Amino acid sequence: MSKRNKAIGDKLPDALVPPASENRSIVGDLINFRGMVYAPINEQGVVFLFGKVMEDLNMYVEEIKSGFPDCIARRFVGTGWRRVRLEFEFSSKNFKDHGHDPTACDIVICWSHDWTDCPLEVIELREIIKGLENWSIERPGAGKTDAKESLTAKEWFQKHRVREGIENLFEKMVEQLQSLNEEVFYKVGSSAVSIYCPERVMIYVYPRKAGIRLELFTGNEPLGEVKTLNSEGKPTKWGALTLQNQHDVARVLPWLSESMKRIKDAISRNENTSWMTKIENDVTGAVAKLEKDNGKPLPKRKRNPNHNCKPNGDR
Numbered sequence: 001m002s003k004r005n006k007a008i009g010d011k012l013p014d015a016l017v018p019p020a021s022e023n024r025s026i027v028g029d030l031i032n033f034r035g036m037v038y039a040p041i042n043e044q045g046v047v048f049l050f051g052k053v054m055e056d057l058n059m060y061v062e063e064i065k066s067g068f069p070d071c072i073a074r075r076f077v078g079t080g081w082r083r084v085r086l087e088f089e090f091s092s093k094n095f096k097d098h099g100h101d102p103t104a105c106d107i108v109i110c111w112s113h114d115w116t117d118c119p120l121e122v123i124e125l126r127e128i129i130k131g132l133e134n135w136s137i138e139r140p141g142a143g144k145t146d147a148k149e150s151l152t153a154k155e156w157f158q159k160h161r162v163r164e165g166i167e168n169l170f171e172k173m174v175e176q177l178q179s180l181n182e183e184v185f186y187k188v189g190s191s192a193v194s195i196y197c198p199e200r201v202m203i204y205v206y207p208r209k210a211g212i213r214l215e216l217f218t219g220n221e222p223l224g225e226v227k228t229l230n231s232e233g234k235p236t237k238w239g240a241l242t243l244q245n246q247h248d249v250a251r252v253l254p255w256l257s258e259s260m261k262r263i264k265d266a267i268s269r270n271e272n273t274s275w276m277t278k279i280e281n282d283v284t285g286a287v288a289k290l291e292k293d294n295g296k297p298l299p300k301r302k303r304n305p306n307h308n309c310k311p312n313g314d315r
Contacts, residue, residue, distance in 0.1 A: 033129050035137040040111045046088045049125050056132050069105045077198040078183035092122050122270045131274045156188045160207035173249050202263045211244035217263040224255040238275050
């Protein structure tokens with residue numbers, strides 16, 4: 001054997017051979033969300049991601065268990081912190097596949113929602129994170145503070161230099177909403193104030209010098225003078241309007257009340273309600289609505305054995 005062939009045939013030093021586990025490393029899609037580089041591919045990833053968005057979901061954890069349900073948490077509902085039982089699954093249908101009892105759980109936390117007739121509330125993290133603030137992980141000591149800016153509504157309006165009296169307009173609107181549902185509350189963010197119904201955001205409030213802009217859930221159905229918002233040229237389930245004085249609050253209150261009813265109905269059907277949702281993509285919600293209206297499940301489509309489709313949907 002030549003020296004060249006011998007060199008090719010020799011084994012690499014152990015230090016240069018990657019461990020077998022590294023060779024088999026499989027990751028999800030790239031998401032780069034708050035230090036989590038790849039999307040979850042299992043239940044453990046869902047638990048980790050939930051920990052990163054728990055505050056955004058207005059929850060805190062009391063107990064993590066090895067048995068069912070996985071987690072006991074508290075969720076803020078305007079009047080206080082409600083006890084909720086959580087089960088983590090990679091996909092919502094896994095809850096059913098694992099034989100869990102729906103009466104012993106309140107919410108399924110998953111990455112992918114694929115169980116259209118799920119009797120429980122489903123929080124699909126894949127969609128939730130699209131509407132959340134993201135930030136990169138900085139090298140320690142890079143000069144940036146870790147503390148989040150915390151502002152009151154009054155400070156927020158002052159920061160954005162909104163005309164005097166507009167803050168009172170906002171407070172009046174919130175007061176009217178809370179008269180309809182005492183569990184309504186709001187959170188002040190950097191660019192917007194989010195009003196919750198209380199399970200999800202139903203209205204985003206943005207500052208304008210002469211008023212406030214409201215972006216609210218419509219379900220892509222006509223709602224008074226609310227103008228439908230588009231994303232990438234496609235209609236969404238959200239619309240917008242502007243308030244400039246106290247008279248506007250009384251005028252739009254029926255529309256705000258209807259918006260709250262629509263988003264609660266959508267939640268009960270486990271529809272995706274995020275701002276980013278384009279109508280043509282919300283297949284799960286559409287199927288659930290049709291099944292509810294018809295009072296029975298839609299017939300399952302038979303798969304064509306000649307249709308060559310990979311499990312992940314790639315042709």
